[in-house]
Amino acid sequence: MNPQEPYLPPPASSAEATTLPPPSPSPQSAPPRGPSSFERGMTQFTSALLRERRAERRWRVFFRLAWLLIFVLIAWSVFASRTHSGTASGPHTALIEVRGEIAPESEASAENLVAAIKTAFEDSGSRAVVLRINSPGGSPVQAGIVNDEIRRLKAKHKKPVYAVVDEVCASGAYYIAVAADEIFVDKASLVGSIGVLMDGFGFAGTMEKLGVERRLLTAGENKGMLDPFSPQNEKHRAYAQAMIDQIHQQFIKVVKDGRGKRLKESGDTFSGLFWNGEEAVRQGLADKFGNLDYVAREVIKAEEVIDYSTKENVAERLAKRFGASIGEGAVRALRSMSPIR
Numbered sequence: 001m002n003p004q005e006p007y008l009p010p011p012a013s014s015a016e017a018t019t020l021p022p023p024s025p026s027p028q029s030a031p032p033r034g035p036s037s038f039e040r041g042m043t044q045f046t047s048a049l050l051r052e053r054r055a056e057r058r059w060r061v062f063f064r065l066a067w068l069l070i071f072v073l074i075a076w077s078v079f080a081s082r083t084h085s086g087t088a089s090g091p092h093t094a095l096i097e098v099r100g101e102i103a104p105e106s107e108a109s110a111e112n113l114v115a116a117i118k119t120a121f122e123d124s125g126s127r128a129v130v131l132r133i134n135s136p137g138g139s140p141v142q143a144g145i146v147n148d149e150i151r152r153l154k155a156k157h158k159k160p161v162y163a164v165v166d167e168v169c170a171s172g173a174y175y176i177a178v179a180a181d182e183i184f185v186d187k188a189s190l191v192g193s194i195g196v197l198m199d200g201f202g203f204a205g206t207m208e209k210l211g212v213e214r215r216l217l218t219a220g221e222n223k224g225m226l227d228p229f230s231p232q233n234e235k236h237r238a239y240a241q242a243m244i245d246q247i248h249q250q251f252i253k254v255v256k257d258g259r260g261k262r263l264k265e266s267g268d269t270f271s272g273l274f275w276n277g278e279e280a281v282r283q284g285l286a287d288k289f290g291n292l293d294y295v296a297r298e299v300i301k302a303e304e305v306i307d308y309s310t311k312e313n314v315a316e317r318l319a320k321r322f323g324a325s326i327g328e329g330a331v332r333a334l335r336s337m338s339p340i341r
Helices: 014-018 038-086 110-122 140-157 174-175 204-210 234-264 278-284 291-301 315-338
Strands: 092-099 126-135 159-170 182-185 188-192 275-277 306-308
Touching: 092 110, 092 291, 110 126, 110 140, 126 174, 126 291, 140 174, 140 234, 159 174, 159 291, 174 234, 182 278, 182 291, 188 278, 275 278, 291 306
Parallel strands: 092 126, 092 306, 126 159, 159 182, 159 188
Antiparallel strands: 188 275
16 A cells, blocks of 8 residues: 555445435425414404404594585585575565476475475565476475465565466466466466376286286275275275365366456366467466566566575485485495404
8 A cells, every 4th residue: 555645445335335324304404384273363363353443444534524524515505505595685586496296305395385485475675476387287285285375475475476487387387376466478388287187007907817816905995995906996986086076176266266357267277188378378377478587577677586496405415315325335345344254
């Protein structure tokens, strides 16, 4: 052996090589340990709790802003109405619009019309009240309330009332118009329809053809009167006819009292027919031709027109709809949020 060469151990035999233990893995090569199920559950719980808290804060802010908006709109509405009424100080013509169906809950309801007419009469600056009418009629009860109130206020305040017809003044609308001192129309306006109707449908024959049986239980022999799914009862039909005939007579009396000797009565006057403005003047159902400006300028001699009509403004519409819609929207949003499990 050369003393300069390093000593190398002899190679191990194949048997010895197979019996050697494998090298132990180093700590750096061990796979990372994943989060436990408890840690995962806590993470999910915390995330859900944070989502719920954020949603609660958003809804709290939303409700506060919504109520603030409603308060501002209502305050603005009250201020605007007061400002409007304060402007009506000088001599002027007081205008009341009678538009659309005369019915409860409508723009031309007795509640709205009476409130507006009362305010117009009580204003010291109004020289006369003008009812500008464009309505096919409606409830005889609502029309009767307005007619009675106009006549009462005329006698109390000693102010004239004029009705000005635009397109249509029929049935219940004419019931209101005859309370005026004079009725002005356009030659093509439609006026009249002095009558009463009660309508409905009958499905008894259709139900028999379809094999549908009507089961109606009543306590009181007349409680099912005019039921559309039962055959027409002659006794009930006669009773209903007598009732609307009586209301018709009430209508006729109101027209005769309002028009007096100016009315040129004929066989068709109270038959439910209607006429154009030219024929209505000829028959005494109306007095003269003219529109609102003409009446204010030439008849009342007060060209300034102040509208006293009760109108539902933006704030009132929002306030009515908000109560119904916000609850529905809040419930829908709350249902859509992920529940905590």
